[in-house]
Amino acid sequence: MRPIRIPFICLALLMPTWGQTQTAVVNTANSNNTAIRLAGMQALTTVEGISEFRLPNGLRVLLAPDASKPTTTVNITYLVGSRHENYGETGMAHLLEHLVFKGTPARGNIMQELGKRGMDFNGTTFYDRTNYYETFPANPENLQWALEMEADRMINSFIARNDLDTEFSVVRNEMESGENNPFMALWQRMASTAFDWHNYGKSTIGARTDVENVKIENLQNFYRKYYQPDNAVLLVAGKFDPATTLALIQKVFGAIPKPARVLQPTYTQDPAQDGTREVTVRRSGDTQLTAVLYHTAAGSHPDAAAMAALSDVLAGTPNGRLHKKLVENKLAINVNPWGFDLAERGYLVVMAELNKTQSLAEARKVLLEEIEGLQKSPVTEAELKRAKASLLSEIDKTINNPQKLAVQLSESIANGDWRLFFLHRDRIENLKVSDLQNVGLNYFKESNRTLGQFIPTPTPDRSKLPEAIDVAKLVADYKGKAAASEGEVFDTSPANIEKRTQRLALASGMKLILTPKKTRGETVSGNFTLRFGDESSLLNQAATANLTASLLMRGAGNLQRSEISAKLDELKTRIEVMGGGQTVTVRFDTLRKNLPEVLNLISDILRKPALAAKEFELLVQESTAALESQRSEPNAMGSQAMSLALDVYKKGDIRAARSLDESIAALKATKIDQVKQFHSNFYGANHSEFALVGEFDREAIKTQITQLFGDWKSQKNYTRLKAETKKINAKVVQLEAPDKANAFFLAGLPLALQDTQPDYIPLMLANRVLGGGVKSRLFDRLRQKDGISYGAGSQLSASPFDPSGMWVLYAIYAPQNLGKLKASIQEELTQFVKEGLSAEELADAKKSILEERKIGRAQDNELAAGLVAQALTNRTMAYTEKMDAQIEATSLAEVNAAIRKALDPAKFLYVYAGDFVAAAKK
Missing domain, CATH: 3.30.830.10 (Metalloenzyme, LuxS/M16 peptidase-like)
Structure with missing residues (x-):
């Protein structure tokens, strides 16, 4: 830039x-x-x-x-x-x-x-x-x-x-x-x-x-x-x-003097483990877990690179052995590896999630057989290649993101030296199959594991743990590789972005927005949103729409799910597909040289998804388990209760709120043929927006996008669904969540608010002061003063099309603090309406919002998403510039008048979810 x-x-x-x-x-x-x-x-x-x-x-x-x-x-x-x-x-x-x-x-x-x-x-x-x-x-x-x-x-x-x-x-x-x-x-x-x-x-x-x-x-x-x-x-x-x-x-x-004290190094180390250890946690909940932990080397040790790759081979999704043996065979919902590369000897945890009907014993058996079975089933060259591509892709993305790199280097610094980040990358590049085999056979032993059972053994087989690494000596002469290519200095003012941006209306109906610029590492970000259907054609289609979108990345063209994942790693690309209701959005980040191939892949994902029956069954199983896991979670319980209480749509409307049971029933009732029919009927690019920001060949990309999507049209008409104003439902809902140490508070006030109305920006500023950031009244009161909440705040939403806004308050807290939380919330709301903002609060709110908007325009993926949103509303960066000016010009009187007009504490729906019965007995 x-x-x-x-x-x-x-x-x-x-x-x-x-x-x-x-x-x-x-x-x-x-x-x-x-x-x-x-x-x-x-x-x-x-x-x-x-x-x-x-x-x-x-x-x-x-x-x-x-x-x-x-x-x-x-x-x-x-x-x-x-x-x-x-x-x-x-x-x-x-x-x-x-x-x-x-x-x-x-x-x-x-x-x-x-x-x-x-x-x-x-x-x-x-x-x-x-x-x-x-x-x-x-x-x-x-x-x-x-x-x-x-x-x-x-x-x-x-x-x-x-x-x-x-x-x-x-x-x-x-x-x-x-x-x-x-x-x-x-x-x-x-x-x-x-x-x-x-x-x-x-x-x-x-x-x-x-x-x-x-x-x-x-x-x-x-x-x-x-x-x-x-x-x-x-x-x-x-x-x-x-x-x-x-x-x-x-x-x-x-100017800070060097202290006189001398820091002594820590020296406590555990001996090699001499037998399986086991722990069982019994608590209220809806998810089963089986896991295994193995002691490993320090993050600075060469074994750490091999262990990272081996973890991906064994437990990566969707290419890992455990995913194929456990998830695809319906013995588990998912498998995740947690690697702890630390300053001293660390460890690896592999955790599998099961639903209520799956067998912990069977899943554990397969888990151990796969992890500790490398002698019988050695790592292959193809598995190593995929793992290296995945790990190196993430490293490259980190190098090209200054904030991410700055934070990630903290971990390398903690392990002994910041250069370990690059040395670790080099070690991954140079890995051989034998390296993975050696670490697996050394660390993945029965005597070195901690899980949910204990098995005595007469002849301990202890792992050989490495000696401490002299990190200073290790990195003393390290020079690394050439630094990533530089980009341009890019002015992120709305006027400059608008000057750089080209907006096109393609013959197919697609709106194409291109913002080319030179970037570090020649990166490019994209956002592609399809819009389809109307109220009638989408009736009772909510579950089908969600499942269709979720299946797109699970096989497309001539690639299976695992091959798509491997291809993305090879291309150093991230693709995220989100869908539901009337839209499907593809967000992606890649490199200039790979963009044409990535666009071809996106075309296959959207136009030629496999929609395989096996993946469909897995998705329904995973989605059902995810919903079941929310039954006793205070956050999910409270959010669903509010959605249902404020719902204004008829049953079956794709915008309507659904209970947990209704959502699960709809999932289970949906068939793969319905998903295929939905894709055939609704998907198309004739009502779509596609934004690219970053380094690319403008003319070549216009030609390719036209070729890929120019003839693709939805069979169903598209009419934007109007967002109805929710009706005020002033009441208190209290929900019991047994055996949950943390409670959740949520309050909602429907507003007939649209982002084009005069009160919108004054209320945006008011929300920032009430609870829209860490410098806000709710946060100050509940965390800084009362000390009862780790996280508290408020959110204000408004549509660019319809007067259908919401003001939401939230907080987490201990159930025994319910009374104190209620009193503090009411006091703050009452005072907020009565006294309004101070001049200093308004000035701070303006500055923080404007600075955040600048940061958002500096992130290419966020800018691409914003350009798509603008295209939908026929706005440009001139609107962004105008809004910045309006924020700056808004007066204290306007804000306080808007608060008194919109905010009435008596009209909120208040929801409290937690283990209040147990708290009352303490």
């Missing part, structure tokens, strides 16, 4: 000899046009466009410039996670992650400040590291604020008693939400069973009693010990000026 390339500093001048201390001299255009000398900074190495420096205080700095993305990501990784916690202090690293968002004396609440600026941000904690990142539209002011903020909270965060008093219950609520998830619960119990001594056996979120009783002094000491420059790696990725940024980093972070 850019016509002028901003060159990176000549690194040959910065580092004549790797590993030796050099003073980095960077030329920047300051007022005196003189060189800024970054005294004492070491220029260490450069690999594939990423350069590493070290400040005198020990902070490591990575610069990954990519001027093709009009956003910048700042990511800081601290080498501290749950592995570093002591007895009685589990969950401390994660709790600290929450508290550093509470602010510093100079900046106040960091989370609110980030939200006010509309930045995309997060903080995450795992076994070996904690990281924080923020992505924002590229400009010097944003970058300076982000760097100064990270330097400030590195050493000046409050970590105060009053913040801990509220936040520990927020973390507890997060803990409870995880306990609702059967996959998470089983994984946690298996890990704790597999490890005797190592902290990898403990959940990062910690023990409830530790989180509730931690002393603030202990937390402050933990913070002062680990949140220091010599234990951190700062990465700046995306669009920025490297020289200016390096000087700014030296200024804001260089």
Whole structure:
């Protein structure tokens, strides 16, 4: 995305000899046009466009410039996670992650400040590291604020008693939400069973009693010990000026002194396991799981690459052996591998999901036979080729996405060095079948497994566990490959996008929107939406429409499902098909050189799907199991209750809400012949929009799309279905979800609102302040002040065609806090209507929304989706520019008047789902 390339500093001048201390001299255009000398900074190495420096205080700095993305990501990784916690202090690293968002004396609440600026941000904690990142539209002011903020909270965060008093219950609520998830619960119990001594056996979120009783002094000491420059790696990725940024980093972070304390390495290791271990979790739910865990090598070890490929061979979908043996033979619903490549010896979990009627014993038998049967059924060259293509495709996509790369490098940093990311890729490229065989035979042993049974053995067969890797020595001379090709500096203003965009109406009826630009790695994103049918022709067709769309990727042309998956990996392409109601949408990301072949494949997927009976039966089984699993889930129960209570459509209408039983019955009643007939009758491109954004040959693509879809027309007429305004149904619904530690709150208020009405933008701004971001009243009240919810907020929706809007509130919380939640919600709504917004709140809401809209235009896949939406409504980027101006011009009086007109707390439908009976007995 850019016509002028901003060159990176000549690194040959910065580092004549790797590993030796050099003073980095960077030329920047300051007022005196003189060189800024970054005294004492070491220029260490450069690999594939990423350069590493070290400040005198020990902070490591990575610069990954990519001027093709009009956003910048700042990511800081601290080498501290749950592995570093002591007895009685589990969950401390994660709790600290929450508290550093509470602010510093100079900046106040960091989370609110980030939200006010509309930045995309997060903080995450795992076994070996904690990281924080923020992505924002590229400009010097944003970058300076982000760097100064990270330097400030590195050493000046409050970590105060009053913040801990509220936040520990927020973390507890997060803990409870995880306990609702059967996959998470089983994984946690298996890990704790597999490890005797190592902290990898403990959940990062910690023990409830530790989180509730931690002393603030202990937390402050933990913070002062680990949140220091010599234990951190700062990465700046995306669009920025490297020289200016390096000087700014030296200024804001260089002022932090190097601590006197010395961090001691952890040394606890578990011995080789000497027999099968077993754990059983019994809880309320509708899903059966059988799983197996094996200890493996550290992420820096060569075995990690072989294990990643072997995991794909065994448990990938749809090509993996386990998918074919378990899923296709209807012994399980799906199979997933979870690989933990960590700083120290990690592990692999393979988990199979079953419905209520499938046999755990039979599924477990097949699971173990396939994983531990490599001696009898060795890995083939074809399996290795598919696995390598899949893994390398994901790596390439990460390299071409600055935010994704910045965050992913945190994992490599945690494992010992950021260059491990590229070394791991190289190892995957060089894998041989024998490498996969060797790791499989070493680690996939009965004595090294943890599952749901115990089998004693007189002669232990222990795995040989590798010694620790000297990562510094491993990567010392690593140079990597050539950096990915650069793109152009692309202005994402609506006017420039409109200038670059060509809109065509093809003879077939398709609307084609093309926005060509040069991109990093020559990437291109597309969005293709078909529209079909009317109220009469689609009556009672909801299940058929959904199943038809879901079957498209399960075989097409002369390719089976597994071959489509392998082909996408080979082409380094992601294709996602979504469908239901009147539409089917294909979203995809690929490379310029592969685009013609990808378009041919999309044509086969849409026009020549196999619609095979075997895949249809599997899909119905999987979809039914997914619906059954929602019966006792508070979130699903609450959402369905609201949909049914506010429904205004007649039974059988494709827009109508359906109960769980009705949806399951419709699935089971649908036949494959109905799906084939639906595809034949409804699918066609005569009412469609196709948008491409990125690097492609405009004329060649127009010709190819015309050839592929120009003659394809739907047999059924298309008439857009009107969205009716839902009727207000003011009442309270309380649903019981036994044995669920987390409860769900949902409230809905129908509005006769259309996005062309004068009140729409004022209400959009009002929603941002009420609950539309982390700096909002509901979030502040329920999380920051009351400390009872991990996630809370509100959403406002409106149609571009019909007055059919909705205002929705939501929160998760512990069932015993129901009374407090109700009181807090009512107080906030009452005050919101009575007092309205303040001038400061409105200014912050405008800024955050406008910044988010800029970020959205900077993401090619989002831009493609937006261009399709514009084509449907006959809008252009001029409408986007006009809307930005309207947001900026909206007055406080207009917003507060719109709130008083639209928002009445007494007219909401309130839904509460949770285990309230058990909570009342406590």
